[in-house]
Amino acid sequence: MKKYIFIAALCFAIIFVVSSFAFAMPSGPKLFKKYYCIDCHTLGHEGGIVGPDLSNVGKIKSLSWIKAQILHPGTHFVLGTKTKINKKIYLVRMPGFKTIPPSVVNKLAEYIKTFPQKRANLAYKKPPAGLALFRADNCIACHRIDGAGGNVGPDLSHVGKTRSLSWIEAQIVDPKVHFTYGIPATINGHTYLVIMPEFKNIPASQLNTIARYLESLK
Ligand code: HEC
Ligand code: HEC
Known part of the structure; x- marks a missing residue:
């Protein structure tokens, strides 16, 4: 009898351990992608440029301020923030994420608080010149490469597989030669x-x- 109790207890223990792994909260960086924060914000060395760079926010703002920003950005920024996309200035407002569970809001805020990271800076590799221009010229506002960037235009992570150098140059200078009506x-x-x-x-x-x-992105 004792043996069965022992086996049953062991089974429960295994189920408990396995399920706690399965339901464990995703890490800060994963949540930052999952909830689209990365589409608009740079944190560390990757991300979009529609919203402000968050790499130094953790130094200036408290945890509770950051949580409030995620849930109700309107209480901090009434009019939105000016952002330059393609040389035009837009007023952009952060969407409120009222429906994110409180535990996720906590995790995101704590993750933002871990920046700026000295070690990350040491490990930072300068991006290739083409990628730096891709960011500086705001291509990244509409296109994503390896998960970072906007989704107005197509994902360019493997564009070099299907497009040649001259095709890409033509696309940048005059997209109408390839896409007369645009894409949905x-x-x-x-x-x-x-x-x-x-x-x-x-x-x-x-x-x-x-x-x-x-073209090098295969
Ligand atoms: C559609 C773009 C967009 C998305 C998506 C977005 N934000 Fe924002 N965020 C902004 C803008 C724009 C601001 C500037 C404040 C404003 O005008 O609302 C901002 C401001 C902030 C600030 C304050 C920055 C400062 O310097 O004071 C924090 C913190 C922040 N966002 C965190 C997040 C987190 C976390 C997420 C994901 C859950 C997120 N944001 C998603 C656009 C966005
Ligand atoms: C305002 C949004 C926007 C900006 C900014 C933008 N693009 Fe695009 N891009 C698009 C859309 C939408 C398409 C889909 C084709 C079309 O309608 O022109 C596209 C298509 C492309 C394609 C072709 C993808 C394929 O294989 O079909 C390339 C390459 C490209 N863009 C590169 C760039 C580069 C480089 C920049 C910066 C110099 C840039 N884009 C800036 C929206 C944008």
Whole structure:
């Protein structure tokens, strides 16, 4: 009899351990991606540029301020923040994430508080010149590469598999030669036909550096 009790207890223990792993909260970086924070914010060395860089927010703001920002950004920023996308200034407001469970809000806020990280800075590798331009020229506001960036345009993580260098250069300077009507993109639940803006005035060397970088993404 004792033997059976022991085996039953052992089974429960195993189920408990396995299930606690299975239901464990995803890590801060995973949540930061899962809830789209990374589409708009850079934290550390990757992320979008629609919202402010959050790498130093943890130093300035308290944990409770950050939690409040995630749930009700309107209480801190009434009018939104000016952001430059494609040389035009837009007023952007952070969406409130009222439906995120409190435990996730905590985890996200704690993760933001871990920055700035001295060690991460030491490990920081300078991005390739093409990627730096991809960010600086705001391509990243619409396109994502390896999970970082916007989703208005297509994901470019493997664009070099299907497109040649000259095709990519043509796309940047005059997208209409490839896409006459644009492609459907869902923004805030509405579907729009979006055509990429022309980067007609981009200096030739920048054009080539970005295109060569994209072409290398296989
Ligand atoms: C659609 C873009 C967008 C998304 C998605 C987004 N934010 Fe924001 N966030 C902003 C903007 C814009 C601001 C500037 C304040 C404002 O105008 O609302 C901001 C401000 C902040 C700030 C304060 C920064 C400062 O310097 O004071 C924090 C912290 C923050 N966001 C965290 C998050 C977290 C965490 C998530 C994911 C749960 C998230 N944001 C998702 C756009 C976004
Ligand atoms: C305002 C949003 C937006 C910006 C900014 C933007 N793009 Fe695009 N991009 C798009 C859309 C939408 C498409 C889909 C094709 C079309 O409609 O032109 C696209 C398509 C592409 C493609 C072709 C993908 C494929 O294989 O079909 C490449 C390459 C590309 N963009 C590169 C860039 C680069 C480089 C920049 C910065 C210099 C940039 N894009 C800036 C929206 C944008």
